[in-house]
Amino acid sequence: MLQRRKKEFQYHANKYNVHMYDFRLILYVWVLSIIGILVINSAADGFAVKQLMGFIGGSVVMIFFSLIDYNYIAKFEWFLYSINIGMLIAVKLLGINVNGATRWFSLGPFGTFQPSELSKVIMLIIFAHLISEQKEKINSLTTIIKIGILYVIPMLLVALEPDLSTTLVFAFLFCTMMFVGGLSYKIIGIILGISVPLAGLLIWYIQQPGQILLHGYQLQRILTFLNPSDYLLTTYHQQYNSIMAIGSGMLTGKGLNNNTITSVKGGNFISEPQTDFIFAVVGEELGFIGSCVVLGLLLLIILECLHIAKDARDMKGRLIASGTAGILIFQTFVNVSVATGMLPNTGLPLPFVSYGLSSLLSNYICIGLVLNVGLQRNRR
Template sequence: MFERRLWRNLDYYFVGGVIALLAIGLVVLNSASANVMPDPYYFVKKQLIWILFGLVGLVAVLSIDYEQLKHYHLPLYVLNIIMLAAVALVGHEAKGAQRWINLGFFLLQPSEFAKTITVITLACFLDKRQGKLNCWQDLVVPFLYVAVPLVLILKQPDLGTALVLLAILFGMLYVSGANWKLLLMIFGGGLLLTGLALFAHFHFGLPLPLQDYQMRRLVVFLNPYNDGKGGTGEGYHVIQSQIAIGSGGWWGVGLHQGSQVQLNFLPEAHTDFIFSVVGEELGFVRTVGIIALYFLVLYRMIRIAGQAKDMFGALLVGGVASMFAFHILVNVGMTTGIMPVTGIPLPLFSYGGSAMLANMLALGLVLNVNLRRQKILF
């Protein structure tokens, strides 16, 4: 039951930052998608519907004390696995990937909800292991716990979301008190092994569990024009994105005025590369303002995690913060050409029903912990 007095704890800066990002996101989405469909407001209207559904879900999450989620740890984990496994059996395929389940009225993408579910289930899992994550052996089980949904997501294939799960795992392990030096060694070792594996693949034919286009994207960002097709292959997205952002200057060319966006040179402008639209049409100054809003939201999440009344609440918020931070960092990085293109959307901006619903539910978890940071005394 939801107590009215809990509203006294509401973090208005966090809520205000989220509302501002959603509003600006709709404006940018309108400009990015105006020439994609006959109805220039087609994607904006659909995105608004998903936001409204997301708000309903957020309120539903708020109405339940987050501590009750501990009782549904195992069912949620099993549900997560079943949804991801169902994609391989009855999944809808598009653009060379099988990531969706066609529900008739909606293409459900289970991997988006898998991130939020993983935050909940991993929080329950790590909450029981406080003070027991100090050596290599202690970390094996948490990695195996996340490995099951991660492997199922990789098979879709969806490298970006799989990397998000790893970011969630590392972030939540840190919040739970795991040895940070050990985590840093594992992260560094993972990067080294990835680099060596890619080198062995391209020079000696070492087989890797990734599609060829995914592996080329992991290296082509170093020189987009050296993609084997003179910049018209995997490097095309990065080149057009850099042109768009670079042409925006200090103040941008104006909404609906960007040549790269409006003339459809920029691929996936309303989804993965919507930050490029921000750079071209709003310019550097306003882009920095939007990044500052994201920083505000992330900062308030960290603050909420620090004020949580228990480790379980801190883990929930820490997981959501890790997820959002990784999404923002990688999306901005790939659109500016300093990171590989992995298809990770920009939270609250990129078009996508499943992503919006999942993000709103995740934000509901953060607010849930925020409102219940103090025990109610009668």
């Protein structure tokens, strides 16, 4: 068995069209990651070196996955699914609790590991395979229910950590892959027709005394978003300070590593600015121009993923590349929207920019898979 697998790997590796290797995508990712390291170094002390090590390690992992056939990896879908479920159960039972959430394994001097970040990659691979295998029956109610149940199980485990923000990433990824997989517009219309009124009903319900759907801190964040003036000195102050910081950067920013008392870092106006509110640091220190550069690089990465998806040789590759684009779109939109006060405060990192080794590693694995899809574009 092992010999056969080894021969399959060598066969696929030898058939790659090296001329199709997307060095442009790698360049965009590396430039954005380097900007992220510089901004993290400016935002808080003691994190830039770890992010640099994550950048180096992530680059190695990216190149490694870019040279392994995604079809070969997808053959282990049930093994990967079992690992995924086991990992998410284990973190709930054995993980460390931080502020009421159990999302991380402690790695001692190496920091922490967040399984839900790796879980996104595993889900991307598994369900790209399952949806592509069922593409002829994707509009069958039986198929939708079967795929949906398999997807909901790990998503619920993430929700129970609790980690609502990553759960929403899972949900968006699922919607993206089902749409790209060929789900009919009629079914999409029916889903929207049901979900939009339900969303309105949900917003009403969570504001009622005794609601049981959300944890206290989650409810507080939503109420803060709906009535920010009532929470200006409490739960809204971080977002308010973030908006002020971005505005204060004006066109060109105050410069990296400035430590004035009015800055995010110098004045300690935002806790953990190197993670969820990294865009506030970008806006303040690099200004409007720097913010546009960061968002422009993210846009180029997303467009490159979509371009590779368009030319993918099979549905599985198309789903992997478009699913990666979907993850980056959602996380970028949410992170920037939180920093600018357009969405409730929630903890999602800005891809390749925010500090977080688990997130950085998972993003680099996804890019590696997209590169592999690109390598096989001309194979038929």
